[in-house]
Amino acid sequence: MALMRSWVGSANSATCDFPLNNLALGVFSVGAEEPRCGVAIGDRIVDVAALEEAGLLDLPGGPLLDVPFWNELMEAGPEAWAAFRARMVELLAEGADPGPLLPHLYAQADAEMHLPFLVSExxxxxxxxxxxxxxxxxxxxxxxxxxxxxxxxxxxxxxxxxxxxxxxxxxxxxxxxxxxxxxxxxxxxxxxxxxxxxxxxxxxxxxxxxxxxxxxxxxxxxxxxxxxxxxxxxxxxxxxxxxxxxxxxxxxxxxxxxxxxxxxxxxxxxxxxxxxxxxxxxxxxxxxxxxxxxxxxxxxxxxxxxxxxxxxxxxxxxxxxxxxxxxxxxxxxxxxxxxxxxxxxxxxxxxxxxxxxxxxxxxxxxxxxxxxxxxxxxxxxxxxxxxxxxxxxxxxxxxxxxxxxxxxxxxxxxxxxx
Amino acid sequence: MALMRSWVGSANSATCDFPLNNLALGVFSVGAEEPRCGVAIGDRIVDVAALEEAGLLDLPGGPLLDVPFWNELMEAGPEAWAAFRARMVELLAEGADPGPLLPHLYAQADAEMHLPFLVSExxxxxxxxxxxxxxxxxxxxxxxxxxxxxxxxxxxxxxxxxxxxxxxxxxxxxxxxxxxxxxxxxxxxxxxxxxxxxxxxxxxxxxxxxxxxxxxxxxxxxxxxxxxxxxxxxxxxxxxxxxxxxxxxxxxxxxxxxxxxxxxxxxxxxxxxxxxxxxxxxxxxxxxxxxxxxxxxxxxxxxxxxxxxxxxxxxxxxxxxxxxxxxxxxxxxxxxxxxxxxxxxxxxxxxxxxxxxxxxxxxxxxxxxxxxxxxxxxxxxxxxxxxxxxxxxxxxxxxxxxxxxxxxxxxxxxxxxx
The missing domain is CATH 3.90.850.10 (Fumarylacetoacetase-like, C-terminal domain)
Incomplete structure (x- = not known):
C-alpha cells in the first residue's frame, strides 16, 4: 500500500497523521456550534454530517451521521463501513472536484474535539x-x-x-x-x-x-x-x-x-x-x-x-x-x-x-x-x-x-x- | 404505618405483595401489545402510561411514562417520585372513583413482564x-x-x-x-x-x-x-x-x-x-x-x-x-x-x-x-x-x-x- 493522494495538500505529507489512507473519525465543534461527525484529512476536518445532509454522502441505511457520535455507522455494519470509506476516497482523492466540499472543511486547529462515540460498556x-x-x-x-x-x-x-x-x-x-x-x-x-x-x-x-x-x-x-x-x-x-x-x-x-x-x-x-x-x-x-x-x-x-x-x-x-x-x-x-x-x-x-x-x-x-x-x-x-x-x-x-x-x-x- | 385500603379489593389482603402502600413499578405487555409502564395493585396492573396519556396522571416535567422503562421518572427527581406516589394513592384509595381507571386495569396473570428500566451500568x-x-x-x-x-x-x-x-x-x-x-x-x-x-x-x-x-x-x-x-x-x-x-x-x-x-x-x-x-x-x-x-x-x-x-x-x-x-x-x-x-x-x-x-x-x-x-x-x-x-x-x-x-x-x- 502506498500513499493515496488527496487534493487536501497537507494530507500528502509523509509526516501527517491523517492521509487519505487513514480517514480517522471524530466528533468536533467550532466556536459555539453543535458537535458533529467529522473526518480528519491532513490538517483539516471534513464535516461529514453536512456532506450527508447535502446529499454528497449517501450511506446504506442512512442517514447515519445526523447525530454527534459514530455509533449509527457502526450499527449499520461492515458493508456500510466499506461504502463510507469508498465514498470518502472518491470525494477527497486528488483529481476530485474540491468545490462541493470546501464549505465543509475546517481547520483542526480551530476545532474542539468531543467523545467520538457513545461508550456502551x-x-x-x-x-x-x-x-x-x-x-x-x-x-x-x-x-x-x-x-x-x-x-x-x-x-x-x-x-x-x-x-x-x-x-x-x-x-x-x-x-x-x-x-x-x-x-x-x-x-x-x-x-x-x-x-x-x-x-x-x-x-x-x-x-x-x-x-x-x-x-x-x-x-x-x-x-x-x-x-x-x-x-x-x-x-x-x-x-x-x-x-x-x-x-x-x-x-x-x-x-x-x-x-x-x-x-x-x-x-x-x-x-x-x-x-x-x-x-x-x-x-x-x-x-x-x-x-x-x-x-x-x-x-x-x-x-x-x-x-x-x-x-x-x-x-x-x-x-x-x-x-x-x-x-x-x-x-x-x-x-x-x-x-x-x-x-x-x-x-x-x-x-x-x-x-x-x-x-x-x-x-x-x-x-x-x-x-x-x-x-x-x-x-x-x-x-x-x-x-x-x-x-x-x-x-x-x-x-x-x-x-x-x-x-x-x-x-x-x-x-x-x- | 397501617394498610392503606384500595378500591381494588385484592390489594387489601394481608398476604398480597402489592397493597396501596407498595405501588411497585413494572413494564408489562398483554398479548401482542407494546410493553408499557404499569403499577402493581393487588392482583392487577394499572397501565399508568395510559393514565398519563388520558390526563389522569399529570407529573412535573412530564410526560415521563410514554416510554417502556421507568428511567424518565427517575431522572425527574425525588419531588416527581413523591408526586407520582401521592397521585397514585389519590386514584387508587378506597373511596376514589374507580370509573376512569377501570379501562386501564389488567390482570397480572395475563401480563408478560419486561425489564422495568434501562440498566446503565x-x-x-x-x-x-x-x-x-x-x-x-x-x-x-x-x-x-x-x-x-x-x-x-x-x-x-x-x-x-x-x-x-x-x-x-x-x-x-x-x-x-x-x-x-x-x-x-x-x-x-x-x-x-x-x-x-x-x-x-x-x-x-x-x-x-x-x-x-x-x-x-x-x-x-x-x-x-x-x-x-x-x-x-x-x-x-x-x-x-x-x-x-x-x-x-x-x-x-x-x-x-x-x-x-x-x-x-x-x-x-x-x-x-x-x-x-x-x-x-x-x-x-x-x-x-x-x-x-x-x-x-x-x-x-x-x-x-x-x-x-x-x-x-x-x-x-x-x-x-x-x-x-x-x-x-x-x-x-x-x-x-x-x-x-x-x-x-x-x-x-x-x-x-x-x-x-x-x-x-x-x-x-x-x-x-x-x-x-x-x-x-x-x-x-x-x-x-x-x-x-x-x-x-x-x-x-x-x-x-x-x-x-x-x-x-x-x-x-x-x-x-x-
Whole structure:
C-alpha cells in the first residue's frame, strides 16, 4: 500500500497523521456550534454530517451521521463501513472536484474535539506480557510474576463506561481509601501514587449474544483509539483483593479524539508472539491479529517542556483485541455496539518502553529522570500526559493524533469525610 | 404505618405483595401489545402510561411514562417520585372513583413482564459478612476468611449491564475455560458448578459526578429489586485472580419484574450491625440504612415440586446500598440514572439461611437435600430458581413478587472451540 493522494495538500505529507489512507473519525465543534461527525484529512476536518445532509454522502441505511457520535455507522455494519470509506476516497482523492466540499472543511486547529462515540460498556484487559510480568514481579516476586491462568486466557475486568473522557479533559486526582503498608488502619484522602497506563482501545462495532470465534470477533471490531487508563496505585493496592480494581480505575479513562477504522490498519497487521503454552482452540488466531503501531508517551510538567518517557509498540501485546473479544463472549456475555475494550498496558521489553510510571520508576524505587529536568515516581499535579500512535507505511503513516490529559489537584476533603 | 385500603379489593389482603402502600413499578405487555409502564395493585396492573396519556396522571416535567422503562421518572427527581406516589394513592384509595381507571386495569396473570428500566451500568458488591466469611473459609481457611480490607470498605466489582435479564428469562448454562484442581491444563467446555446468588439490587435514580456522602447516596436511590447473580463457580475459580470475576458472572443476572420504590420501604428501615472496626467517616451512616426484608429461595427441578432451600433477610448485610454507592463515588466515578448495584449475596448465620449453593452444599462437600426429594451440589439443567422478598408490616406487606429463572442446557461446543 502506498500513499493515496488527496487534493487536501497537507494530507500528502509523509509526516501527517491523517492521509487519505487513514480517514480517522471524530466528533468536533467550532466556536459555539453543535458537535458533529467529522473526518480528519491532513490538517483539516471534513464535516461529514453536512456532506450527508447535502446529499454528497449517501450511506446504506442512512442517514447515519445526523447525530454527534459514530455509533449509527457502526450499527449499520461492515458493508456500510466499506461504502463510507469508498465514498470518502472518491470525494477527497486528488483529481476530485474540491468545490462541493470546501464549505465543509475546517481547520483542526480551530476545532474542539468531543467523545467520538457513545461508550456502551468498558472492559479493560491485562494482556501485555511485559506489563503483567513487571507488575507481578513487584507484587509477588519474579517466580510468581505471571498468574497461573495468564498464559491461557486474556485476563480482563469490567471497567466503568461513565468514566471515559475525551483527550483534553482535565483529570482530577482522586480521593480514596488508602492504607500505607506500615499503617495499622486505612484513611481517606488524596491518592499519592497516581499513574497512567498506555493502552489501545478497540471499539466493538457489531453486537453479539453468544460465543464468537476469534475471526468473528475480529470482524466485529470497528476501529481503535489511543487510551490512557489513569490508575490510582495506592487505592488499587488496598482494594483489589479479592475482586479486582474498582475505585482505583474509576476516576477517568481518557481516549483519543480520533477513531482509526480497522480498515485503515490492514496493511500493518502482524502476528502475535510465539505461544509459551499452546492456546485452547477458541483463542487461536486465524491469521495475524495484532498491528504494528509505534507508540510514545510524553510528560509535560506545568509550565515546563515535554519529555518523552516511553516508546513501545502495540505489537508487544500477547493477546489481540480479537482474542480478548472472543474470550469476552465465551460465557454468552452479550456485546453491544459501542463497547470499548482496553488492550491492557503495552510495555516493551526494556525500561524505556514501559507503559506506566509504576513500571518506569519500579514502584517508586527507581525515580524516572525527565529529559526536560526533574524526576517522577508518579504523576504530579499539573503534569500533562500525552499518548501518540503511528503505523508507519512507505511514504505515509496512519496516525491516531494525540490522547492527552492534565492532572489537577484533588478536591478538598468534604466535611462528611473528615 | 397501617394498610392503606384500595378500591381494588385484592390489594387489601394481608398476604398480597402489592397493597396501596407498595405501588411497585413494572413494564408489562398483554398479548401482542407494546410493553408499557404499569403499577402493581393487588392482583392487577394499572397501565399508568395510559393514565398519563388520558390526563389522569399529570407529573412535573412530564410526560415521563410514554416510554417502556421507568428511567424518565427517575431522572425527574425525588419531588416527581413523591408526586407520582401521592397521585397514585389519590386514584387508587378506597373511596376514589374507580370509573376512569377501570379501562386501564389488567390482570397480572395475563401480563408478560419486561425489564422495568434501562440498566446503565451494573456493579456487584460482596458486602454480606456471612457470605464473605463462608466463601473465604472455603478458599483460604477460617483464619484468613475475611480479606484485610473487608471490614473497612464495601468490596465491589463492575459487572456487565448487558447481561441483566428480567425474571422469567431462561438462562443458558455457560461455556468457559475450566481447570479442575488436579488437571495440568485448562479446557473449554460447559460449566459444571453453576450457582445462584440471592441479592437485592439498588437502582440509582439520580446522577452524580463527584464523591457523595452516605446521606446523599441514600437520597439518590430510587428503589430496589430482587436480584439473582448467576455464577459459574468453576469458571470463577480459574479466572478470578488477580483481577476479579469476569466471565463467571457475565452470562446473566436476573432481576425481579417489580421495582419497589425506596419510599415504600421507609417503615422497614433497620440499623446495620455493630461495627467490628470503626468505619471511616465517609462510610458512617446518618441513620438506619438497611431494611427488614424477609427473603427466600426456592428450587424447582424440571417437572418436580418446589423446595424452599434458603430463608434469610436483607438486614443481614454489613454494608447498605447507600454506603456502597457512597464508596462507589469516592474516586469521583460518575454515576448515572439507571445504574444498578447488587448488594452482594445475603447469607444469614445458619446453614438454612445461606444465599448460594456454594455455601449451602459447602462447595459440593455437603450435598443439599431438597424437601421435595433429590439432592443438589450445584444447579442442574431444568432447575428453576425463584427468589421472593417481603417486608412485613402490621396487617399488610410490601412484596417484590418473584424473581425466577430456569437453567437450560449449555449449547453444543462450536467447531472452532473443539
Amino acid at each position: 468498558y472492559t479493560d484487559f491485562y494482556a501485555g506480557r511485559n506489563h503483567a510480568f513487571n507488575v507481578g514481579t513487584m507484587f509477588r516476586g519474579p517466580d510468581n510474576a505471571l498468574p497461573p491462568n495468564w498464559l491461557h486466557m486474556p485476563i480482563g475486568y469490567n471497567g466503568r463506561a461513565s468514566s471515559i473522557v475525551v483527550s483534553g479533559t482535565e483529570v482530577r486526582r482522586p480521593l480514596g481509601q488508602l492504607k500505607p503498608p506500615q499503617a495499622e488502619r486505612p484513611y481517606f484522602g488524596a491518592c499519592k501514587r497516581f499513574d497512567f497506563e498506555l493502552e489501545m482501545g478497540a471499539i466493538v462495532g457489531q453486537a453479539s449474544d453468544g460465543p464468537v470465534s476469534v475471526a468473528e470477533a475480529d470482524a466485529m471490531i470497528f476501529g481503535y483509539v489511543l487510551l490512557n487508563d489513569w490508575s490510582a496505585r495506592d487505592i488499587q493496592a488496598w482494594e483489589y483483593q479479592p475482586l479486582g480494581p474498582f475505585q482505583a480505575k474509576a476516576t477517568a479513562t481518557t481516549i483519543g479524539p480520533w477513531i482509526v477504522m480497522a480498515a485503515a490498519l490492514q496493511p500493518f497487521r502482524v502476528a502475535g508472539p510465539a505461544r509459551e503454552v499452546e492456546l485452547l482452540p477458541y483463542l487461536r488466531e486465524p491469521g495475524p491479529m495484532l498491528y504494528d503501531i509505534a507508540l510514545e508517551v510524553a510528560l509535560t510538567p506545568e509550565g515546563g517542556a515535554e519529555s518523552v518517557i516511553s516508546r513501545t509498540n502495540y505489537r508487544e501485546m500477547y493477546y489481540s483485541s480479537a482474542q480478548q473479544l472472543a474470550h469476552h463472549t465465551s460465557s454468552g456475555c452479550p456485546m453491544n455496539v459501542g463497547d470499548l475494550l482496553g488492550s491492557g498496558t503495552i510495555s516493551g521489553p526494556v525500561r524505556e518502553s514501559r507503559g506506566s510510571l509504576l513500571e518506569l520508576s519500579w514502584g517508586g524505587k527507581e525515580p524516572l529522570e525527565l529529559a526536560s529536568g526533574g524526576v517522577r515516581n508518579f504523576l504530579e499535579d499539573g503534569d500533562t500526559l500525552t499518548l501518540r500512535g503511528v503505523a508507519q507505511g512507505p511514504g505515509y503513516r496512519i496516525g491516531f493524533g494525540e490522547c492527552s490529559g492534565k492532572v489537577v489537584a484533588a478536591m478538598a476533603l468534604p466535611d462528611w469525610a473528615k | 451494573y456493579t456487584d458488591f460482596y458486602a454480606g459478612r456471612n457470605h464473605a466469611f463462608n466463601v473465604g473459609t472455603m478458599f483460604r481457611g477460617p483464619d484468613n476468611a475475611l480479606p484485610p480490607n473487608w471490614l473497612h470498605m464495601p468490596i465491589g466489582y463492575n459487572g456487565r449491564a448487558s447481561s441483566i435479564v428480567v425474571s422469567g428469562t431462561e438462562v443458558r448454562r455457560p461455556l468457559g475455560q475450566l481447570k479442575p484442581p488436579q488437571a495440568e491444563r485448562p479446557y473449554f467446555g460447559a460449566c459444571k458448578r453453576f450457582d445462584f446468588e440471592l441479592e437485592m439490587g439498588a437502582i440509582v435514580g439520580q446522577a452524580s459526578d463527584g464523591p457523595v456522602s452516605v446521606a446523599e447516596a441514600d437520597a439518590m436511590i430510587f428503589g430496589y429489586v430482587l436480584l439473582n447473580d448467576w455464577s459459574a463457580r468453576d469458571i470463577q475459580a480459574w479466572e478470578y485472580q488477580p483481577l476479579g470475576p469476569f466471565q463467571a458472572k457475565a452470562t446473566a443476572t436476573t432481576i425481579g419484574p417489580w421495582i419497589v420504590m425506596a419510599a415504600a420501604l421507609q417503615p422497614f428501615r433497620v440499623a446495620g450491625p455493630a461495627r467490628e472496626v470503626e468505619l471511616l467517616p465517609y462510610l458512617r451512616e446518618p441513620g438506619p440504612m438497611l431494611y427488614d426484608i424477609a427473603l427466600e429461595v426456592a428450587l424447582t427441578p424440571e417437572g418436580g415440586a418446589e423446595s424452599v432451600i434458603s430463608r434469610t433477610n436483607y438486614r443481614e448485610m454489613y454494608y447498605s446500598s447507600a454506603q456502597q454507592l457512597a464508596h462507589h463515588t469516592s474516586s469521583g466515578c460518575p454515576m448515572n440514572v439507571g445504574d444498578l448495584l447488587g448488594s452482594g449475596t445475603i447469607s444469614g448465620p445458619v446453614r438454612e439461611s445461606r444465599g448460594s449453593l456454594l455455601e449451602l452444599s459447602w462447595g459440593g462437600k455437603e450435598p443439599l437435600e431438597l424437601a421435595s426429594g433429590g439432592v443438589r451440589n450445584f444447579l442442574e439443567d431444568g432447575d428453576t430458581l425463584t427468589l421472593r422478598g417481603v417486608a412485613q408490616g402490621p396487617g399488610y406487606r410490601i412484596g417484590f413478587g418473584e424473581c425466577s429463572g430456569k437453567v437450560v442446557a449449555a449449547m453444543a461446543l462450536p467447531d472452532w472451540a473443539k
